[in-house]
Amino acid sequence: MxxxxxxxxxxxxxxxxxxxxxxxxxxxxxxxxxxxxxxxxxxxxxxxxxxxxxxxxxxxxxxxxxxxxxxxxxxxxxxxxxxxPPVGGAGLMLAAGALVGFGTGIGSGCTSGHGVCGLSRLSVRSLMATVTFLVAGMVTVYVSRHLMGVGA
CATH class of the missing domain: 1.20.58 (Methane Monooxygenase Hydroxylase; Chain G, domain 1)
Incomplete structure (x- = not known):
């Protein structure tokens, strides 16, 4: 370590x-x-x-x-x-950023708001949002690295 x-x-x-x-x-x-x-x-x-x-x-x-x-x-x-440089190129990075921005609008916040501030206030809504962020991130990494071969 x-x-x-x-x-x-x-x-x-x-x-x-x-x-x-x-x-x-x-x-x-x-x-x-x-x-x-x-x-x-x-x-x-x-x-x-x-x-x-x-x-x-x-x-x-x-x-x-x-x-x-x-x-x-x-x-x-x-x-x-x-x-x-971005592993998948600038276009993929811009698309990913746009999707993250869209997702934070749908989720009424981001990992800092829900994950740091919401969890510390024991918000159930923030717990659900944070679990969703984490699972979506894990699935994205798995699909992009293991199924699509990006960044492997």
Whole structure:
């Protein structure tokens, strides 16, 4: 077991939980990324833009800072690469992103909203949504890797 990776994962989880707790305590808002982005792009109630932009800036600034410091980790699956090209191509990646966006609209939230915030509030609806996300993800990986041979 790689203890460095395990500790990084633990620290990341603690930071995600702390930020979700802070957002709920300070503003009474759920830290669901799809809802934050949707509210920023479409709903935008008066006075609601600043915290959404700040949250999203914080969301992307951490990984960018780690990349600049050379601590980004290997998410490409190649020994010397930090971020690699999409395995299935840009078109497949755009289609997958559109389907995820569509799904978060149908599911009234995403994994961060349901999985992190909803489960911590003992929401049965969030439990069902999170189980659905996980099962759909497992089926997608199985079909794409084992039946279609993508990324194998």
């Amino acid at each position: 790689d203890w460095g990776s395990a500790l990084q994962g633990l620290l990341g989880g603690v930071l995600i939980g702390a930020s979700a707790s802070w957002l709920m305590a300070a503003l009474g808002r759920v830290a669901g990324i799809s809802g934050i982005v949707s509210g920023l792009l479409f709903d935008r109630p008066t006075g609601d833009t600043a915290w959404r932009l700040t949250f999203l800036l914080g969301l992307v600034s951490g990984p960018v800072l780690l990349l600049l410091l050379g601590e980004g980790g290997n998410v490409a699956g190649q020994p010397d690469a930090v971020v690699g």
